[in-house]
Each structure stands twice: as structure tokens, then as C-alpha cells.
Amino acid sequence: MDLQNIGKQSGLRFKILLAGEDGVGKTSLILRFTHNIFDITAKTKTIEGDYITTNLNLFGAPVRLDIQDLKEESWSEAMSYFVKDNDGILLVFDTNSAKPVKTYLDTWLKSIRDINAEIPIVVLGNKSDLPVKANIKKISQYISSSGLHFIQTSAKTSENVSYAFKLLVSEIVKSKAAQKKRTETRRTDGLDVIFNRYKL
Ligand code: GDP
Ligand code: MG
16 A cells, blocks of 8 residues: 555544744744745734644655644633644744743743643744844754754745644654554554554
């Protein structure tokens, strides 16, 4: 069976969430990834609150991705629900902002980890097309010391946008493979075939 068919039959489907304060570019990253558009007025045309569905190829296998976008105020109301209900998180900050990034990341990571210690997270420094005010070298070291990946993205120019989503999906697959090893139970869905094929 080829991988395209495995993906179709497996119905691989993950739910992810974009986290981070208002204005960092979450809605813009989703619109760039799913519709390849960048709209400077995106903030007013937000898709917040709902899932937006798209498909991507992972190792040649189609994966359905349900992406959730939120308003900042929704976080405080239902953080626990959102973190539990998703398979992975893209945590976004704005590299053009002069706000202290370490404090920002610590706060977000702690709130997420308190709810789910293992949910895969990829950190995005968005707006790389604008002058970078954040100390990228220090931030990047700090993020890798927390065991996470860090990517600089631009929803405006598209830089690294698909890569960021795909990296998160592959982190989700890896994490599910690790869970599978721990539980030692045999899966009957398509993930099993992908794990075996790629020796995950
Ligand atoms: P959200 O509140 O996190 O969803 O942020 P939005 O997607 O609404 O973006 C906030 C503002 O930043 C909007 O004016 C966007 O056009 C702008 N923006 C988002 N991403 C980028 C980017 O990569 N580069 C630049 N220059 N502006 C961006
Ligand atoms: Mg938004």
C-alpha cells in the first residue's frame, strides 16, 4: 500500500491551537497557511473561535488539520479546555515587539504545561519581515534549553509558515509514537502503519 492510500484510509486528523497575545499574528499565520493570503486588515476579519480545516502531506501521507484561532480573552475563560482539547500548540510572539520575550514565554508555557505537561509546542517568532527587536540568539538558546523548537516566521512574506505547521504536526506524530511505546497497546488506525514505515 502506498503512503497516499495509507493517509486516505487512516483518516489521520489532528487538532492544533495558536496561542499568544493579541496582535502577534495568529490569525494572519492561519490565513497565510490555509488560504495563502495576507490581509493587513485581517484583525477585523478574524476567524477566531472556530476551527479552520486544511490538509497537508506528512511523509507523503495526507493529514487533516483542524486549526483553532482564539481571541485573547477566551484564553483566560477556558484555557484548560482549549489545551486539553488539542493535539499541539503553536505559541506565537512578535519579534518586532520590545516587550521582554522570556517573561512572555515563561507565562504562556507555564499556563500550558500546568494543564498538559506533554502537549507538543513549537514557538514562533512572527513578523520576521519587520526589524527584529527581540534578542534572537538568547531567545533561541532559551527555547532549545526548554526542549522546544523555535522558528522565525512572517505571515506577510510567508517565510517558514508551512514549515512551522508541518514541524508541529511531525512533533505531534512523534509524541503519539512515544505514547504508543509507553502503553504498548496495538493501534488499529493508520498511525500504526506510519509509525512502522518510518520506524518511529
Ligand atoms: P492576532 O491577534 O494574534 O490574531 O494577530 P493578527 O493576525 O490579527 O495580526 C495583528 C496585526 O499584525 C495585523 O495588522 C497584521 O496584519 C499584522 N501582522 C501579522 N503577521 C504579520 C507579519 O508576519 N508581518 C507583519 N509585518 N505584520 C504582521
Ligand atoms: Mg486573531
